[in-house]
Amino acid sequence: MEKSKKALPLVLATALAATPFVAVPHQAQAASSVTVEADDDGEGNDSEYTIEFTTDEDLKSGNTIYIKFDSKFTVSKDIDESDIYTKDFDIKSVKVNGKVIEIKIDESIGADEEIKIVIEDGITNPDNKGSYDVFVKTTGDSSYESDSVSIKKSSSSSGSSSSKGDYSVTLGSKAAGENVSIKLGEITLKKNVELETNETITVIFPDDDMLPSKIDSDDVKVNGKTAKSVSVKGDEVTIKVPSGADGDDYISLEFTKSAGIENPSAGDSYTIKVKYDGSTYESKKFEVTKSGSSSTSTSANSFTVNLSDPAAGARSSYTFDADFGSKQLKADEDLVLEFPSADMIPGILTYSDFTINGKTAKKVSASGNKVYVTAPSGFSSSSEVKVVAAYTAWITNPKSAGTYTLKASISGKSLESKSFTIGGSSVNPTPTNPTNPTTPTPVPSVVNNSTATIGLTTNALGKPTGVNVAIKGLGIGLVKQRDFVELVFPAGFKVPAYIAPASVSVNGVGANYVAVRGQNVLIYPSQDIPAATAANISITAAANIVNPTVKNTYSISVFTSEEKGLQFARAVGVGMPSPAQPAPQPTTPTPTPAPHPAVTVPANAALFKVNTASFTLHGKTYPLQVAPYIAGGNTTMVPAQFFKEALALTTQWNNQTVAVISGNKVLKFTVGSTKARVGNQEVTLPTPVVLNNGMPMIPVRFVTDNLGYKVGWDAKTSSVFVYR
DSSP, rough: OOOOOOOOHHHHHHHHHHHHHHGGGOOOOEEEEEEEEOOOOBBTTTEEEEEEESSOOOOTTTTTEEEEEESSSSEEETOOOGGEEESSSSSEEEEETTEEEEEEEEEEOOOEEEEEEEESEEEEOSOEEEEEEEEEETEEEEEEEEEEEBOOGGGGGGGGOOOSSSSSSSSSSSSSTOOOOOOEEEOOOTTTTTOOTOOOEEEEEGGGGGGOOOOGGEEEEETTEEOOOEEEEETTEEOOOGGGGGGOOHHHHHOGGGGGGGGGOTTTTOOOOOETTEEEEEEOOOOOOOSTTTHHHHHOOOOOOEEEEOTTTTTTTTTEEEEEETOOOOOTTTEEEEEEEEGGOOOOGGGEEEEEEEESSSSEEEEEEEEEEEEOOTTOOEEEEEEOOOOOGGEEEEEEEEOOOEEETTTTTTEOOOEEEEEEOOOOOSOOEEEEOOSSSSSOOOOOOOTTTEEEEEETOBBOOOEEEEEOOOSSSSSSTTTTEEOOOBBBBOSOOOOOOOGGGEETEESSSSEEEEEEEEEEEEOOBOOOEEEEEEEEEGOOBOSSOEEEHHHHEEEEESSSSSSEEEEEEEESSEEEEEEOOOOOOOOOOOOOOTTTOTTTOOOTTTTTEEEEEETTTEEEOOOEEEEETEEEEEEHHHHHHSSEEEEEESSSSSEEEETEEHHHEEEEEEEEEEEEEEEEOOSOOOEETEEEEEHHHHHHHHOOOHHEEETTEEEEEEEE
């Protein structure tokens, strides 16, 4: 395929070169390096299309990627989200406008990201062979970037014997997923066609998951003779004819078991195609089974899962070693972990809590009960993988005792673990001892929440509000760091994607962890809360939960992880006077320090001290991974963690880069560099960003000045305070 290129006229190019760069306005292109590949390049054939490109500019959630096909293609108007596959971003919607497929993205994409989109169905090639263009652009682009794809004459029109059932397929085993020997043929070649030394035979398998990354020529025979060479690409194996088969008018192919070819999954009928000299020969249908010797294969490839805590519902690390045989996990590819249930997965996952073969994952995401762990860029390809999901990943065991399995997949090949046992629940419904492990099935205490209340600290339209929830009693006690209270906000409220634990307290103690799932906020307490005991939850306005913009009465609902069904719901008025409700009282009052006469520290300020690995918010102290310090004599450096947990800013970091996001404003930093970006503008920092104990350290004033925060000094406590 050739990418389209346009040359500037010499005079224009010279003029541009002579003009100062800043004086030349230009339209930014958000897509470049476009490549297009057809799974089937035959004329008039339906084909899967893979489109890859690089983003030159940041794309925001709601922006659109446009893929335009030449007018000779047929583009189905029924193409939707189910026909588009990508692991690089979430898809919000898909629609077809003539020959253009419009893909609206549901998350932000940074500049210089490599994007791969697969259109799995709905595209039919032109009826005539030739070179055709496929174009790509994004929101804001004035023109398309393109790549060409060559459409060839279909093999079925070349006079070949392409009718089904030309030859038989003989499998060494019919067990699904098992390594097998395969014999194809004998295939009678078309009249006057003979094998010639060094010519190629192409074998097309039903699925590329059946094939290893390479096959040794000693494991393939053509008409009883060892193949001259063998190569593998996708679902195709290309074989060079050996001299011993020269002049034969038939093809018989044999693949030994050590070639590493695996049977496909059970349940469907399959065929294998063989191409030679422009003709395609398709086999008779064959099937594989689930049972039989496949159980031996599954047992041989199954793996053992080790847990740090096997109790029902307990937070636990998960560790296992798996061997995928012929399949290898490669850099930047996903390892998919399928857990027994979705409620085991926390609302937020952090890449640093997962390692593959001792290397920290590049990124981690979740969908339902599946966790997608991306191998780091420097990962060495391997079929043997050791996976560690650390205790800090906040994965919890199934809540019911029993035996369970975990599945792991790479490149479509799945392995299932040996069964692991989860013990009885440690939740105790009695108020005296919430962690009695001898009570496997809690019986809820009788509680009355008819007087329970929910109140907002402000009912102003469109303004951030605190939320106070007074639960009069829990039917089943909550175990610290494991169980949670769930608040469900109705449509209209804006709930941020991340809420810092420092902005939430339960009975006067800061929350251990807060997860956000859409409009649902899950609050994990730092202390055990026995059954029949009150739970008073306070969420400050710093959590950035924003009231609706429409005057109305809204209902907020309360659930817990341990009891089925709604606990209670209460109406709150927004934009209107609301009935007075008693604010929840903490079980242990938190003393308020007397203000220093020289300065008043705002109530919402976050305070930290140089050379002290902690910060203070709302009178409570929280740990920092690395202590703030002074660099270069006058630049205060703080860990990236501070912006996320103390200021509740969306903050993403790894060992190379940091991004701090507030609304539509994005600050980007590179470890080891004094260059940073504020949106699309590059600026210079007073001192470089450095990595300290695995944590990027950032000049605090650069962030606060650019995001509208103020910085002060509290002489009484010798603390820096940051507020907005």
